[in-house]
Amino acid sequence: MQARFITVEGIEGVGKSTHIAFIQKWLEARGVKVETSREPGGTPLAEQIRDLLLSPRTESMPEMAELLMMFAARSVHLENRIRPALKQGRWLLCDRFTDATFAYQGSGRGMDTARIAELEETVQGSLRPHLTLLLDAPVEVGLGRARARGEADRFEQEAVEFFRRVRQGYLARAQADPGRVKIVDASGSLEQVQAELVVVLEKAWAQWQTEQGE
Secondary structure (H helix, E strand, C coil): CCCCEEECCCCCCCEEEEEEEHHHHHHHHCCCCCEEEEEECCCCHHHHHHHHHHHHCCCCCEEEEEHHHHHHHHHHHHHHHHHHHHCCCCEEEEEEHHHHHHHHHHHCCCCCHHHHHHHHHHHHHCCCCCCCEEECCHHHHHHHHHHHCCCCCCCCCCCHHHHHHHHHHHHHHHCCCCCCCCCCCCCCCCCHHHHHHHHHHHHHHHHHHHCCCC
């Protein structure tokens, strides 16, 4: 089957890492070669940019600098990791992508989404995820889990209202593109969430098989 680019999105504390590992095993059980990655990051250079973006510091980071660094890391990730993997027939399963930029910098920071869309087109061209799984949970649930893990990074230190805006931004993305973005309730038990993920994955798998005439 043609290589697919799948992204997993959501606010802090929705269990992205755990569920990505589950999705990877589900795909590998069907004979798919899967690589996992994350944004910002995914290559040595992009990970250095990630450190700049997430590490708390005394000097403030202008919102525009944050946005441009996100896309700088994405450009490196795309050219050095994502495109080569897909070209060679390997599936790419990524922890966050451009939907996160629209949610965090667009809805969370209140930045112009038209400008974000321009950067998306400039950096990505026509490349978009084939499927996006949006793990959704109330902000209080997600932040409670995230902050129990230990020291908060620069984004995790934001106020609750910031994450409410981010969550609404994500839900708006899903509403605008329901064919690609599938909402999964991440507030339940591990078993409940993964059962819902399987339903979504099976539907997508069947559709991809139909598209290729398999």
